[in-house]
Amino acid sequence: MSLPSAYVTGAFEHPTRHAPDKSIAQLHAECALGAVADAGLSLGDIDGYFCAGDTPGASPLYMADYLNLKLRWLDGTESGGCSYLMHVAHAAAAIAAGQCNVALITLSGRPRSEGQATGTAPRAGNSSQADEPFETPYRPTIAGMYGMFAMRHMHEFGTTAEQLAWVKVSASRHAQHNPNALLRNVVTVEDVLASPVVCDGIRRLDCCVITDGGGAAILTRPEIARSLSRPLVRVAGTGHTMHTQNGGYIDAVRTGAAASGAAAFAEAGVTPRDIKYASVYDNFTIMVVMQLEDLGFCPKGQGGRFVAEGSLISGVGRLPWNTDGGGLCNNHPANRGGMTKLIEAVRQLRGEAHPAVQVKNCDIALAAGPGRVVGSGHGHATAVLVRE
Amino acid sequence: MTTPSMSDETLRSLTAAAPEIRPFWEAARRGELLLAHCTACNRPHWFPRVVCPLCGSRDIEWREACGRGTVYSVSVARRATPPYALAYVTLDEGPTMLTNIVDCDVDGIAIGQKVKVVFKDRPGALPAPMFTPA
Numbered sequence: 001m002s003l004p005s006a007y008v009t010g011a012f013e014h015p016t017r018h019a020p021d022k023s024i025a026q027l028h029a030e031c032a033l034g035a036v037a038d039a040g041l042s043l044g045d046i047d048g049y050f051c052a053g054d055t056p057g058a059s060p061l062y063m064a065d066y067l068n069l070k071l072r073w074l075d076g077t078e079s080g081g082c083s084y085l086m087h088v089a090h091a092a093a094a095i096a097a098g099q100c101n102v103a104l105i106t107l108s109g110r111p112r113s114e115g116q117a118t119g120t121a122p123r124a125g126n127s128s129q130a131d132e133p134f135e136t137p138y139r140p141t142i143a144g145m146y147g148m149f150a151m152r153h154m155h156e157f158g159t160t161a162e163q164l165a166w167v168k169v170s171a172s173r174h175a176q177h178n179p180n181a182l183l184r185n186v187v188t189v190e191d192v193l194a195s196p197v198v199c200d201g202i203r204r205l206d207c208c209v210i211t212d213g214g215g216a217a218i219l220t221r222p223e224i225a226r227s228l229s230r231p232l233v234r235v236a237g238t239g240h241t242m243h244t245q246n247g248g249y250i251d252a253v254r255t256g257a258a259a260s261g262a263a264a265f266a267e268a269g270v271t272p273r274d275i276k277y278a279s280v281y282d283n284f285t286i287m288v289v290m291q292l293e294d295l296g297f298c299p300k301g302q303g304g305r306f307v308a309e310g311s312l313i314s315g316v317g318r319l320p321w322n323t324d325g326g327g328l329c330n331n332h333p334a335n336r337g338g339m340t341k342l343i344e345a346v347r348q349l350r351g352e353a354h355p356a357v358q359v360k361n362c363d364i365a366l367a368a369g370p371g372r373v374v375g376s377g378h379g380h381a382t383a384v385l386v387r388e
Numbered sequence: 389m390t391t392p393s394m395s396d397e398t399l400r401s402l403t404a405a406a407p408e409i410r411p412f413w414e415a416a417r418r419g420e421l422l423l424a425h426c427t428a429c430n431r432p433h434w435f436p437r438v439v440c441p442l443c444g445s446r447d448i449e450w451r452e453a454c455g456r457g458t459v460y461s462v463s464v465a466r467r468a469t470p471p472y473a474l475a476y477v478t479l480d481e482g483p484t485m486l487t488n489i490v491d492c493d494v495d496g497i498a499i500g501q502k503v504k505v506v507f508k509d510r511p512g513a514l515p516a517p518m519f520t521p522a
Contacts, residue, residue, distance in 0.1 A: 248483025
């Protein structure tokens with residue numbers, strides 16, 4: 001692409017995992033300050049702000065007022081957990097178009113303090129959504145929906161619970177090195193299989209954690225990025241999509257990663273083989289397997305075998321993945337994984353991941369994830385980042 | 389199968405957010421499963437809409453489904469009391485719908501199993517098409 005590039009110059013993951021004494025606005029503000037400090041900028045430099053439905057008022061207006069940001073560009077794109085990866089694409093486009101120079105993206109929430117049974121409580125319906133009367137009566141839970149994806153994947157491809165467990169095992173091996181991770185204990189395949197079945201296809205250790213906290217990122221124009229002291233991490237390619245229910249002609253073993261990944265790879269001019277590190281949103285182990293297939297890291301249907309070879313373990317496998325411990329072990333603030341995926345990819349490209357999991361010569365990384373589940377449909381976003 | 393306890397007024401109230409779908413629920417009250425069928429591309433879709441999601445036509449008419457289908461996937465919620473089966477059922481007419489498999493041993497449900505529709509009377513709520521082993 002010929003558009004001027006944008007650079008990720010600031011990235012901050014809030015260290016908290018339990019914040020009963022902080023408002024969501026405070027968490028957003030602390031994340032914003034963390035990211036601008038990381039970049040070596042100040043709040044006054046921000047002229048573009050991007051946030052999603054987790055933000056107070058579900059609109060960029062409220063945090064912009066709280067922080068008294070002087071903005072030229074606002075974006076409240078809400079697509080669940082992948083919103084922040086979409087924001088990377090939107091911020092890069094806004095920067096390329098000259099609409100802003102310094103873009104701030106924030107995410108925060110406190111589902112742990114609020115006692116949300118995120119995965120196991122039937123989802124609340126919204127009567128303005130046309131599909132609501134065709135979903136709510138059946139008590140679909142997040143875990144139940146992903147359980148059906150897992151059961152179908154097992155049916156079509158012979159994927160096993162043991163293979164899915166390797167995703168959690170890989171995450172736990174990374175999380176042991178992250179002092180902020182909620183779960184730092186290394187687990188085995190046997191541990192995962194011995195954990196209680198939440199619903200068929202999903203055991204407790206197949207599920208991500210529920211944490212308070214958040215994160216933020218700063219994107220800037222190239223000239224600004226070069227004037228700062230941080231390593232240069234360029235947004236090389238982005239893609240996003242809505243993987244719809246297709247009018248009822250669903251395919252529950254495929255994800256939007258096929259479309260968003262292909263777009264991001266094409267724009268970046270790279271292939272899956274070029275990726276040195278991948279952050280792939282791990283709300284449930286099955287979703288990692290399906291996305292790895294759809295992103296092209298292994299053939300469709302071979303994701304279970306791929307992860308069971310230890311492919312995801314840094315220093316061992318061919319695709320070091322979620323080296324912060326991911327959503328399965330480290331952090332899943334606001335029940336949304338996109339921001340933490342971006343942040344660990346930036347750490348890897350900067351060489352700032354924990355030494356035990358840092359990928360050598362990590363110059364091309366990927367961050368990808370889904371957002372929301374609507375029937376079998378979901379949003380999906382992928383970003384390819386390169387270190388210059 | 390019918391839900392005589394639901395008055396026309398209650399049904400209107402419960403469908404106020406999407407009045408164009410009311411015929412579906414009126415039929416459901418009679419124990420009939422309707423599909424929104426596009427006469428332009430000759431395909432039914434799910435969930436019902438006034439615009440065909442497959443071809444964009446507004447030529448949609450209601451047609452009664454045969455009420456039979458196949459389990460596309462199923463996951464039993466093991467931590468619920470009692471456990472219940474969340475499922476996708478692919479209707480013989482083509483579309484796949486989210487539903488529950490009911491009136492059976494949840495441990496015996498398998499992908500590929502043939503099922504038939506059964507409407508469940510839910511107090512104060514719209515009757516929901518669910519499925520049971522055929």
